[in-house]
Amino acid sequence: MSSTLRSANWFGKKGKDGFIYRAWMKNQGIPSHEFKGxxxxxxxxxxxxxxxxxxxxxxxxxxxxxxxxxxxxxxxxxxxxxxxxxxxxxxxxxxxxxxxxxxxxxxxxxxxxxxxxxxxxxxxxxxxxxxxxxxxxxxxxxxxxxxxTGKYKGQNIGTSDLWRFDNANRSGEMSDEEFEFAEGCMARxxxxxxxxxxxxxxxxxxxxxxxxxxxxxxxxxxxxxxxxxxxxxxxxxxxxxxxxxxxxxxxxxxxxxxxxxxxxxxxxxxxxxxxxxxxxxxxxxxxxxxxxxxxxxxxxxxxxxxxxxxxxxxxxxxxxxxxxxxxxxxxxxxxxxxxxxxxxxxxxxTDAICYNSDVISTVAAPFNPQSGVVVLKGNLCPDGAVLKPSAATPALLQHSGKAVVFENIEDYKARIDIEDLEVDETSILVLKNVGPKGYPGMPEVGNMGLPKKLLDKGITDMVRISDGRMSGTGFGTVVLHVSPEAAVGSVFALVQSGDIIHLDVHARTLQLQVSDEELQRRKLMWQSPVQMAARGYVQLYQQHVQQAHLGADLDFLQGSSGSEVSRDSH
Structure with a gap:
């Protein structure tokens, strides 16, 4: 069997090469028979x-x-x-x-x-x-x-509750002391x-x-x-x-x-x-x-x-x-x-058994008929965007509203809670330049926290759109992975506050209701916000990363490897 093993090209060799390969491994206390086939x-x-x-x-x-x-x-x-x-x-x-x-x-x-x-x-x-x-x-x-499962004040909790706790803390419903206490209850x-x-x-x-x-x-x-x-x-x-x-x-x-x-x-x-x-x-x-x-x-x-x-x-x-x-x-x-x-x-x-139908329901009587990941297309995302309907608010799956645009995550953090932010519950929050090239790295910031003044009114969900991702523990009516991303000069880069956006999950569409002529005018004025890294892996990443709809891999790593290469020619 040893002749068919890839490792035989190292440990099966005779002479000085085999000597070196085996001898240096033996300094860990490995006996000779471990190297024999x-x-x-x-x-x-x-x-x-x-x-x-x-x-x-x-x-x-x-x-x-x-x-x-x-x-x-x-x-x-x-x-x-x-x-x-x-x-x-x-x-x-x-x-x-x-x-x-x-x-x-x-x-x-x-x-x-x-x-x-x-x-x-x-x-x-x-x-x-x-x-x-x-x-x-x-x-x-x-x-x-x-x-x-986490345990907090007699309740089961998990990472998804972090978003609820954060909203409650920001709105004053949960004290800082309670918030800190929950930290020790979640990851136990x-x-x-x-x-x-x-x-x-x-x-x-x-x-x-x-x-x-x-x-x-x-x-x-x-x-x-x-x-x-x-x-x-x-x-x-x-x-x-x-x-x-x-x-x-x-x-x-x-x-x-x-x-x-x-x-x-x-x-x-x-x-x-x-x-x-x-x-x-x-x-x-x-x-x-x-x-x-x-x-x-x-x-x-x-x-x-x-x-x-x-x-x-x-x-x-x-x-x-x-x-x-x-x-x-x-x-x-x-x-x-x-x-x-x-x-x-x-x-x-074949021999699997369901022991709790409240946890695993049947296809005939499902927990929720809404499932999966919906792929949206439209002038705002010609290569696609995704939304998880099971985690969304049904009433918002078909919605039109005015865009409230944040040019980047720093802009969002600086303005989301200011009192004079022009936003109401019908608005659509838009976060740009958090895609693969623009951030770089496509962070999990797409499920933007809602403005404090809306949280104070009891609003718990809004339509949110970004070219970034969100944590799998997150929820809400959140459109993610908009492709092409804003950083490459797509239509998404041209959205301005006050523009009307129409989301129709049932029709699988996401449309910016702005004329082609106006978009062309904006495109002529657009300047890339991307700052290229000066060196190292991050520069390599920005130069070669693909868009979200292709998996955000590096372009030179795509494709089947064909035959395995051992690289042991020395």
Whole structure:
């Protein structure tokens, strides 16, 4: 078997090269027999104390190692840049593509026969998958799992409640002392957000793509069964080497369509769109924005989870996990696609049982008929924009109003709470220059907090439009990912306060009601607000990042890698 292993190009060599490769590894106390024909399994670990969601990954890595050893493999753990959503500035999204490059090059440059991706916090999951599938060696994903449900004054809370608490604090309904007390109540265990935010949406995306073992998405981080799944994933990756089961055999168009259908049914994050598009771009699967609307159109929301519902990821696990959701979606899914355990998608959920119909409803009697991600088109967003109807106010899904324009996030912060801001509840808040190039990095600021004077009147939602993103834990009637973004001189760049904008979610349209002649006049006066970075990765990013409707990947990273390259010619 050693002659078929990629790692044999290092550890199987004779002479001085083989001597060097083995001898320097042996300084870690590794015996000679570990280098004799065993598959070398990399554990790509995004552990970091600056990424609180992933801070327990050292424990999970040990469980993975136990499984690899048990199955006859040789585990080697290696780090890559870790993205902490809560701490990184200007935004973790700026560095998603950089991490994907880190992962790809770390795999290519080292003697690895397969890789286990250990990820959790929002951007670590798509980044690691983008990098690994660009190399195309056997790959399995182990998610970190959601934290336990928060508890505050007898109520269940999660990250989505942050937005409610903030509004209540700003309006004076919640004191500063209560606000600070809630901090210690929300994140009370290891793991990522307890709601169906982006991190949990990414874990569900991975499982519905077939890149993880069944049940991976919902097991809480603090539950011992998360370690058991990590152990079993370590076992399974060794078998995948023997079978040469690679991402290119799993990630076909049908797998991507299954993921889109699943995301609709669980009320997943709008960030799902941009990350799935980026992964599809890496493996050369033709996917476009219209696919998300088309495939979501007839899928009801059957997972009653925040922010679109009331329950939490912990509840989803107790109710049967994602396999129970997939079983309910059986009529919609491509059942025969292969997954990392060698079984079909349908085989993985055949024996699943729903234990709580209030958490996982049926397709026939769904929790909410509104689901998925709606793709809007119009002169304001010719390449598309997205909106999550299950998290929106139904009365605002068809709405016309005057634009209140903020040219950038600093302008928004400076003016949103001033008393003389010309705004009422019928207005539409517009935030420009927070897209991929303009910010740069496309931050999660699209669900703008409402003006204080409207909060004081009891207003809880307004139509909001931006070329940025919002947290998957957020909610409201929020139009996101406007493409092309303002920073490239699109129509969105030309919107002025007082312009009438018409949103019609049912018709899938977003229109700026300004004449072509007036827009042309404004275009002649427009000047780019983009400040190019002077050096380094950020400059590279601004020069090569694609627009949101293409996944905001770097243009030179697109396309299937073809044959795997070892780069061991020295």
């Amino acid at each position: 065993k598959p070398v399994i990399g554990i790509c670990n995004t552990w970091s104390e600056l990424t609180p969601c992933n801070a327990h990954f050292r424990e999970l890595a040990e469980s993975i190692k136990h499984g690899i050893y048990e199955a006859g493999g040789f585990p080697v753990e290696f780090p890559v840049m870790s993205l902490g959503e809560t701490l990184m500035k200007p935004t973790a999204m700026l560095y998603r593509n950089l991490v994907s490059m880190d992962v790809e090059e770390s795999i290519r440059a080292n003697p690895l026969d397969a890789v286990v991706l250990l990820c959790g916090c929002d951007k670590t999951t798509p980044a690691l998958v983008m990098g690994a599938c660009s190399v195309n060696i056997p790959t399995i994903v182990v998610s970190g799992g959601p934290m336990l 265990s290891k793991g990522h957000c307890a709601v169906m935010g982006t991190a949990s949406s990414m874990a569900c995306m991975i499982e519905s793509l077939g890149l993880s073992l069944p049940g991976n998405a919902a097991i809480p981080a603090a539950d011992s069964r998360r370690k058991v799944l990590a152990h079993m994933s370590g076992q399974r990756i060794v078998a995948m080497v023997n079978e040469q089961l690679t991402p290119s055999q799993i990630l076909n168009k049908q797998a991507f369509e299954n993921a889109i259908i699943t995301n609709a049914a669980i009320g997943g994050s709008t960030n799902f769109v941009i990350h799935l598009m980026a992964i599809a771009g890496r493996v050369g699967v033709p996917l476009n924005m219209d696919d998300f609307d088309r495939l979501s159109a007839n899928i009801p929301l059957i997972a009653n989870l925040q922010p679109s519902g009331k329950h939490f990821m912990e509840d989803l696990f107790y109710a049967g996990g994602l396999p129970a959701v997939l079983k309910e979606l059986d009529v919609f899914l491509h059942k025969d696609v292969i997954t990392v355990n060698g079984k079909t998608m349908q085989q993985n959920y």
